[in-house]
Amino acid sequence: DAMVIQNPRYQVTQFGKPVTLSCSQTLNHNVMYWYQQKSSQAPKLLFHYYDKDFNNEADTPDNFQSRRPNTSFCFLDIRSPGLGDAAMYLCATSRAAAFNNEQFFGPGTRLTVL
Amino acid sequence: AQRVTQPEKLLSVFKGAPVELKCNYSYSGSPELFWYVQYSRQRLQLLLRHISRESIKGFTADLNKGETSFHLKKPFAQEEDSAMYYCALNNDYKLSFGAGTTVTVRA
Numbered sequence: 001d002a003m004v005i006q007n008p009r010y011q012v013t014q015f016g017k018p019v020t021l022s023c024s025q026t027l028n029h030n031v032m033y034w035y036q037q038k039s040s041q042a043p044k045l046l047f048h049y050y051d052k053d054f055n056n057e058a059d060t061p062d063n064f065q066s067r068r069p070n071t072s073f074c075f076l077d078i079r080s081p082g083l084g085d086a087a088m089y090l091c092a093t094s095r096a097a098a099f100n101n102e103q104f105f106g107p108g109t110r111l112t113v114l
Numbered sequence: 115a116q117r118v119t120q121p122e123k124l125l126s127v128f129k130g131a132p133v134e135l136k137c138n139y140s141y142s143g144s145p146e147l148f149w150y151v152q153y154s155r156q157r158l159q160l161l162l163r164h165i166s167r168e169s170i171k172g173f174t175a176d177l178n179k180g181e182t183s184f185h186l187k188k189p190f191a192q193e194e195d196s197a198m199y200y201c202a203l204n205n206d207y208k209l210s211f212g213a214g215t216t217v218t219v220r221a
Binding site for chain 1: 148156159163208209
């Protein structure tokens with residue numbers, strides 16, 4: 001089945017220790033998104049790639065970076081995780097249709113910062 | 115700026131009772147609205163979209179531009195409807211989510 005895969009599903013890191021989360025897709029979608037979702041809150045868009053073009057949200061901290069080496073993969077790098085960065089991180093993809101733009105979500109990576 | 119408001123954080127109904135989840139939006143153009151659902155320990159997934167005017171799992175949602183609303187309704191709730199529901203507005207390939215409503219259907 002075509003899908004969005006995230007690895008690892010659970011990640012524990014230490015305060016200040018860089019961490020990388022991975023997302024891959026078999027849908028061949030040209031847009032990939034990263035969301036942060038804290039407990040009992042809505043997903044918050046951090047940034048997205050439209051093909052190779054990176055689009056950062058205005059309020060995304062500089063601590064968060066992303067890489068998209070090819071169509072299938074996208075990475076979220078947190079350079080110096082703080083306690084406030086503990087959250088579920090969701091990856092999503094879409095075809096970037098002008099209308100009816102459904103997004104397909106991965107299962108998420110739960111990040112714990114010690 | 116676009117905004118999506120879901121006024122109810124929690125909604126509890128009995129099995130077989132009607133359920134309605136409220137969603138209001140603000141958007142300057144022609145809105146494209148979705149309802150996403152997240153069942154326990156499952157990924158966030160699309161439930162329905164306003165453009166399709168379809169019924170999914172017994173749920174319907176009608177876009178009311180005059181009231182800027184996109185409420186989700188089901189006439190007879192089932193226990194398997196217990197989940198988190200998000201209303202979302204699409205703008206230039208990006209989704210703005212409401213805060214979400216947790217629905218609990220009691221037997």
